[in-house]
Amino acid sequence: MNIGSIAMGAGFLLVLIGLWGILTRTHIIQIIVSFSVVDTGVHLIMVAAGYMHQRTAPIISEGLAASDAPSLVVDPLPQALVLTAIVIGLGVTALMLAFALRIHEKNDTLEIKNIERLRW
Amino acid sequence: MGNMLFLASALIALVALGVSAIRFFRGPDTLDRVVAFDVITIISISLIAIIGFIMQRSVLIDVALVYALLSFLGVIIIAKYVERGL
Amino acid sequence: MIRTFGIILTLIGVAFLFFSLFLEYETPLELSGSASYYAASTAEDTGSANLVSAIVVTYRGLDTLGEVTILFLTSSIMSYMLKTKKARNQRTFRESSELLRTASALLVPFIILLGVFIFVHGHLSPGGGFQGGAVLASALVLLLVADPLYTVQSRILSVIESSSGFLYVLLGLSGLLFGAGFLDSRVLPTGRVGELFSAGLIPLIYILIGLKVGTELSNLLSVFHSVQGQDLMEDEGGAR
């Protein structure tokens, strides 16, 4: 049981919690909050997939020479992907919030139960 | 010796984190939660420095810098929201 | 009733999927193919000390270009969607305290300095264009919090944003001419690993990305700020 598998389990649980929130909440802001929890969970899973035991950060500095990088660093590729995914996640959240403001402007409520066209 | 010192400080930071987390989860009021959030941020700044020492990488200190200069912003925004000044 | 049943069924299905993935997963002991190439030859290929920066800017540069484009689209769609009616600025808010105004005047230059430091040193230490841009946007938030009537010069923001995007593509094309391909960073000499003036085009491109991301996030935040206490423009129908 090392750090990588714990992180992956925690990420899976975060995704499940967020999914549960998305499916059961009825307030639009809370649905968006649950979405951001799912986002964090997915990022955690992706970083955990690149983690390797007893290796160090992929930055060459005084503690790490360039020649022994392949045997000492963790996988840098998932980190680079997550880096862009976080920024995109902020963009998606902001866009959803803008839509929420529009819905509130039109219907004067964000409770799904009170909006005819969003009920399911 | 030095290593033991850092281990002990990590444990102390961990305990402090747990105590403020209890306040965060129990806090009846919004302001209690906001203050607990701020305390957790400040504890994590020191925790980052300790992690940087334990892992023997000085490059991790840069992350603590970002935390230290940005963490108060969210708290200010929440405070302004509560006092209707945003 | 049937809805609750469906939700529980979905959650159990996803949990089962995740659990079977989790059981099969074991942490690898060796780097996989492409990752071991990046780890072994980034230093002599690009001269960048931070492998993640090298991957974001050089090896996967096209993804980053697309990502910056998506952020630009988001920020412009938001400015369109949250257009306010003609500004009749009669907002009511409590005046910021003396403490906050003084502290923000003192801190904003340092926060901007930190942002610039982060994206100039993107190839040496953790950080880079995205983080530096976010820090720059936070400086704008501090200004707006201290003085809610502060008006953002959106003209200047859009000029910085579009010119840095244009220069980014231009630098990528110069890689096509003088280097090995689009967005190749070996147009300038790679230098010694760990020095400020090294790693070819990576610092230049990261500066441009930082400016672009910073102005885009600033625009996004100032849109949300300008919407406070204003009425939104009616949508012109059509969308039904």
Next chain:
Amino acid sequence: MIESILFIVLALLALASAVVAVISKNLVTSIISAGLVSLLASLLYLLMSAPDVAMTEAAIGSSLATIIFFYVLNRIRAKEDSRD
């Protein structure tokens, strides 16, 4: 050893605050809890040797996202105040 203990405690705290973020009826509480999930996740990234990701998550997920949420909440509250 200490890293594993730290990691488990932080992961448990992150899960607990995620539950609070999802089940809380109070919007302010759930947004602050989502910010706390991001904060603790960025410490987890740091322990998994990903300082770049930790920095991004701290600056964007924990700070800017919370700020945007509160701007939206403020506008909605002002709207509902003016309607009554």
